[in-house]
Amino acid sequence: MGNYLTTQKAFRSLIASARSGNVRQAYIFEGIKGIGKYTTARIFANAIHCTGENKPCGVCPDCKKHIANTHSDLFVVGGGGQIKVEDIRQMNEELYIKPALSSRKICIVRNADNMNNDAQNALLKSFEEPPAYAVIILLSENIKNLLPTIRSRGNKVVFEPFSEKEISEYLLRQYPLKKDAIPFVSLYSGGVIGRATDILENEEFFETRNKMFRAIATLTGDRMSIFKLSEAFGAKGGKGAFENCDLYFDLFASFMRDVLAIKTGARVINQDMSALIEGFCAKVTSSSVLSIIERTAKVRSELNVSMKYELWIVNMLINCWEDINGKGSRS
Ligand SMILES: [Zn+2]
Incomplete structure (x- = not known):
């Protein structure tokens, strides 16, 4: 699961905090598109909910629900165009319903940069004072798009690009038939894995x-x-x-x-x-x-x-x- 991410510092520290139970309530993941923010957020959420040993274990009932994308204590907003105030209100309602299966309710806001001002204002209260069981994760390409009050409340996690060598090793494993294109793609992608796989596909x-x-x-x-x-x-x-x-x-x-x-x-x-x-x-x-x-x-x-x-x-x-x-x- 997410094998290419395991060399990423942000990924490792998040999984470590899930394993030690030292999870914060408000996060902002920052990094360019395709760098692995959403994949990491999903695996992080899974690790938080996991009841097995080596989190995420992949076999406990919570992990199975995560893999099937049916875990009811995870709520995802955004991913398309603009995020409207109604979307955030719906998330807030969801946030105040206690988790049903686990001790944590987790909300991920994809493309948080696409929240208009009304949506950000609606988010502010729950982001500042979330219910004790809540974890909110905002994914942003540039946190300057977020209101200063939101920026200052979140724990910022920065996603750095991979090295050319890391990308190229990963691509060679995943796309052995396209090995001729891989030196170029590794370089062109600038360390952004999503950009590299987009080209190869x-x-x-x-x-x-x-x-x-x-x-x-x-x-x-x-x-x-x-x-x-x-x-x-x-x-x-x-x-x-x-x-x-x-x-x-x-x-x-x-x-x-x-x-x-x-x-x-x-x-x-x-x-x-x-x-x-x-x-x-x-x-x-x-x-x-x-x-x-x-x-x-x-x-x-x-x-x-x-x-x-x-x-x-x-x-x-x-x-x-x-x-x-x-x-x-x-x-
Ligand atoms: Zn598990």
Whole structure:
């Protein structure tokens, strides 16, 4: 269970606290998407409820319910789009019903960053003064998205990326048939296991990367390139584009990162496409690339499901094009 996580410091310390019975009541798990926050929260909850020896033992009645995803003392909120105040109110109601099977009622809030202000305010009271039997775990990609009052009440657990070696060893065990792609994937994933497995399970990854990189390379040309690139961002795909946008932004960032790597003599990740990246690199300045990296990261962090995806992407790319070609070139 969760074998790749066992080298992760956050995971080990949480399981140790569950085993010693030294569990706090309010946690905030912080780390980027795909790093293992939810998996860890689930195994942690299981270990807390487990009545066996080596928690989580996997065989006691509580463990069996956890594995079947039917344990009634675990409640999970979020995971999709915005978390509304009604979702948190429902969780609060659930929280004040005593645990039925064990001594702990555990609530996990996935993507806690997606709570609007009303939802966070509704959470505040239960997070500050939970019932004695309650454990609340918020999962956040960036705790700056949470109200200061919530931030200050939670025990923060930070999830660090894995080393390239750890990821590559894990992937070789799990995906022996894809061993040719593993050196690249281990490096590209930046230590984020979810990103690595997503690539290996996505048949179209390399085709999507090819399309994205070729479109980026045209940004040094005329303004039509903006529209070509917006297509690579799925901006004409209608629904579904936002759901896939992590992949597009990751690819875009990886290309720009490699441009800077070439400029500074560091290691290029997308080795197999280095000729294309070098061609682009020769035509742009470091400062324009830095500006593009900053700009796209900002848009990425602000984008959400309720916004007009296509509009934001096209706007962002117009600005990127101007970073390279200058505003004066606007025709
Ligand atoms: Zn057990």
